[in-house]
Amino acid sequence: MPEDVSGALPEETKPRRRQARGERRIAQLLQAAANVFCAHGYTATSTNAIAREASVSPGTLYQYFPNKEAIAIELGERLLTEMREAHGQAFSPANLTLPLPEMLDVTVDPLIAFNCENPAFLALMHGSEVPGRIAEEHDALHANLLARTQEVIGHYAPALPVEERTRIANMTFAIFKGGLDLILAAPEGAEREATIAELKTVLLRYLCPLVEGPCADEAAVTTTRTR
Incomplete structure (x- = not known):
């Protein structure tokens, strides 16, 4: 040629x-x-x-x-894909081998990091006119997060009845969501890091009574370190 x-x-x-x-x-x-x-x-x-x-x-x-809806769907699908990856990192089987305080660190950190790096996620997913396709995928992701949280609670407190495990998972998620709003509103740097530490302390103090062992002592130490 x-x-x-x-x-x-x-x-x-x-x-x-x-x-x-x-x-x-x-x-x-x-x-x-x-x-x-x-x-x-x-x-x-x-x-x-x-x-x-x-x-x-x-x-x-x-x-x-x-149109705007097509843009929102494309952006939403990409963000949901990244969020699923964050969930996979947070709820890895290896994390369940850790004591509760360390498990909370490695579980909460990737979820917080994703939301801090992608503030559009909450803005898009919580809008009143979000395209139905994205809203449905977000609802499925939310349900999966609650199910994974229930599995974690069941691992650390296997004697809990299912209905109590579900109630505690819902409360844990509500605490996380409320803390996340404060974290996103905090200025980046020392104030945001301190807010993250406070959220972890609240979660640890709430969940520690479910777990046998020195968890309560760890919670006290964590609180002291963050002040």
């Missing part, structure tokens, strides 16, 4: 480059959407606002997404 000395790119290279540019543009639009959702919420956000945030024309945005 004669060598092409014209300097032109092979035809198969051009689609790959166009695809890479398209992926970068989509990432740019999704990040802009995340910023605007955080600032104004899903309902108040418009495609024009997202285009302005991304420094592109509305026409450019519509080349990739037909």
Whole structure:
């Protein structure tokens, strides 16, 4: 086959480059959407606002997404995928081999880190007009988180009846959610770290009475260290 000395790119290279540019543009639009959702919420956000945030024309945005709902679905699915990965890291079988105080550290940390790194997750998932598909996936993720929490409680307190285990799991999740709101509202740095430590102390003091052994002493030590 004669060598092409014209300097032109092979035809198969051009689609790959166009695809890479398209992926970068989509990432740019999704990040802009995340910023605007955080600032104004899903309902108040418009495609024009997202285009302005991304420094592109509305026409450019519509080349990739037909409407705001399509943007929210794509962003939501990506965030849900990352959240599932955080859940996998938090609820790994190896973590259940740890004493309760250490288990709380390695379980809570990846969940907090995900939400701190992705504030759009809560802004999008808790909107009043979130697309149904995303709301359903979020509800399934929430149910899975509660089920995993019940499994953890059952591991550390196997004698608990199922209904009590369920009630404690719901309360544990409510404590975590309330603490997470305070963490996200705290300034980054020392204040946020102190708020994270307080949440862990609350969880430990709530769960310690379920566990046999020196857990209560560990809770007292943890509280002392965080003050």
